[in-house]
Amino acid sequence: MATLEHTIASHASDVNWVTFSSTVLASCSGDKTVRLWEMGTWAELPCSPLLGHSYPVHCCCFSSFGTQLATCSTDGTINLWGSKSGQRLTTLAHPRNNGMRTVSFSPDSNVLVAGSVDGTLVLWDAYTKEMLSVIEAHDTSICACAFTPDGNFLLSGSMEGNMKLWDGRYGNNKCLYYLAEGHDLGVTCCVFSPTFGSANPDNPIPETQPRMQYFMLASCGADMLVKLWDVHVSPGYEMRLRVNLQGHSATVNACAFTPDGKRLASGSVDRAAIVWNPLTGEKLYMLTGHPRCVTTVAFSLDGMYLATGCMDRTVRIWRLADGPAVIPVQDGASKTEKLVDVQDAAAPITAQETTEPPQPKRKPLSDWSVEEVCDWLREKGLEQNIETFRENEIDGNELKQLTNETLSKDLGIAALGQRNKILRGIKSLQESETSSTSGQAQANLVALASALPPQLMQNLVSTFAPSLMANMAQSTGPTVTTSKGATPQAASDDKIPDEYLCPITREIMVDPVIASDGYTYERKSIESWLQKGKMTSPMTNALLPNMNLTPNRMLKMLIQRHFGGQ
CATH class of the missing domain: 1.10.150.50 (Transcription Factor, Ets-1)
Known part of the structure; x- marks a missing residue:
């Protein structure tokens, strides 16, 4: 069985990443904070939240023994924190001040690596804090990187969809293996199985190939797939596709193995998380209930819990146990959760009957x-x-x-x-x-809206009237008031459309302007970006054609209407 044990709702923006140590769950968010929670009670630790980043925090990870927590941000820095005290130990800066999207410790915690929006991998000595190497790895933003379980190799994946294998010890710039088509539309996450192949000391090696060394890699991307690969590192370098795991209906944002390697979880824009058997490809659980896309997944070290983070600003903690696979479904009538067998998942799930008389329906x-x-x-x-x-x-x-x-x-x-x-x-x-449409049709509509890139959503809002975008932008929510010239403030559970948030600060825009890259930003944020000498787009890292900023009056009007402004 899989049951929802607890929901954390303390973040003020999208939850971008979750990770476990043996005793603590960490979450980071677009609200620039990192929060720590005690496992079991799920109470926030006294030292939480951790404040130190000036822009959204994209990723966080614990060292092997859980004593340190690394966090990376759009602000171009990695902060290292004491996981018990919450004290910031040091700050590591990208040599070009570019934002970093992913960070990871090597299995022995000797090396720390970060993937950047400019396509570079930066490696640091985790003890001396000295920079080891800057690898010109990809042409576009790196959203995924992972060490092999022995720490000797490092794999990276980019928004172009390719994946590359590198030396994980010394970080030299020589690419050991290049896979041009990992995921057609971009790699979003990758992780090695901690027990498969050469990661298992009891794994029998064929007598004919005594030097054979290989690992299992899970990767996911915008092609709606989770892929499992055999990554060979000796006697030669090679990546062989084992299987495509099909089950999601939109971009898959994250994947994670249990410490014993027996289960694999994935989270998607389709608002669901799936737990798989990576050896058979069998779907064990499908977990639903988040109203927006699932951005991150992580197993506890004992494999008992699965944490899922979401753009709805919550983290859900699921307790996993052996038994029939289930799908938690939001009951539209009672607003409570019920469990449905996975075998019945293909059938439409409807709310319980109510005593209200049916309303007359108009012609479509x-x-x-x-x-x-x-x-x-x-x-x-x-x-x-x-x-x-x-x-x-x-x-x-x-x-x-x-x-x-x-x-x-x-x-x-x-x-x-x-x-x-x-x-x-x-x-x-x-x-x-x-x-009046079916629950499944509504789910498909929201999944489609969540899958759209922020730039496309902003362009649509700028072009079409609010009436046409109401459902896709998910703009319903409690009405709040604003004073003239003040930043709109919303209740913590308000579902703010993503296009109303500045891509840099993830805060509601007051004076939205369109930069020459086609994206809309809060004026103060993009002006601050340019004043720091950054002549590239915060979203694409491409050189900005010019420094012109054009007021986005339509979007400003929509924001004011949404929040009850005048």
Whole structure:
């Protein structure tokens, strides 16, 4: 069985990574903090939160004996903390001040490696804190790196989808093996099995190949797959695909082995975590319940717990045990969790019946004729616009595509009040239509929205009216008030659309501007970035064509409306 034991909801932004020591769970977030929790009670330690990074914290990892915790951030630094005291021991800086996305200790904790947005791997001596090497590893951001269980080799994966094998002891710049097509759309995470092949001292070596040395690697990516590889390091270097584990329906963000190597977990944009048997490829558990994409997964050292982090700002702790595989499902009627056998997972999961009478259903908006649109305008008290809609043959499909700009320029509706009333009416129709769809259809819609890159989401919001983006941006939530010129503040459980957050600080934007890389940032944040002499994009690391900043007035208006501003 797999049961939800506890939910942690203390972070103020996306949870980017979770990791266990023998006694502590650590989590890091876009809110710039690292938090420590006591295993079993799940109480936050007195020294938590750990404050020291000035930008989002992307990854954290414990040393082998759990005495130190390493954290890396967009701010271009790695902080080393005492895991019991919470004291910051030292800060290591990227030689070019570039942000770092992943960090890892070698199995003996002698070496610390970080993968950077500029495609470099930086290695430090974990004891002397001296930089050992800077490897020009990839052309794009490195989101995944892992040591082999013996610490002799290091594997890295990039956003381009390729993977490379390196010397893990001395970090020389010679690539030992290059795999051009690891994951078609980018590698998001990779991890070696701690017990498979040469990692198992009792593993029999064929007499014909006494020098044979190989390990099992799990990797995941934007192609919706978890892949298992045989990585041979002696007598030659080679990577052979063992199997594709198929079960997710969107980008797989993270994967992790249990310390005994008998189970593998993966977390995805489809809002689910899956636990696999890596030797058979069998799906053991599917865990659902997070309302947004699962960003990270980690097993406790005893294999009893699985932690999943999410963009909903929570960490969920699952207790795992032998028994029938189950899927925790949110019950729409009672708002409690129930367990469903995995064998029944293909069947639609519906809420319990209620005593409320069924509400009359409208014809799907896409099937409306021009005259039905005109009837709807009449219901809304907008008779003066009927002839305009009829002359332009606005049917249901066309109605869904209307924006403030098309209403004004193409249809000649000059009155702002009338345009807003039409757009609000369309929004209401679409929300009603969405709420009547099946639970599975709704899950697919949200998974699709979460899978979109932030730049594309921002471009969509800038182009389309709020009514068209309401569901995809997940913009519903408690209304909060703002004072003029103040930063909007939301309740800790408010589901803030990701496109409302500055990619640099992960805070709600007050004065959003579009930089020449096409991304939108908070003005103060991107100006600070440029003033530090950084002439590259914070998101792509490509050289910025120019330093121009263009106000994103549409996004600013949407943020103000969302938070009840004037």
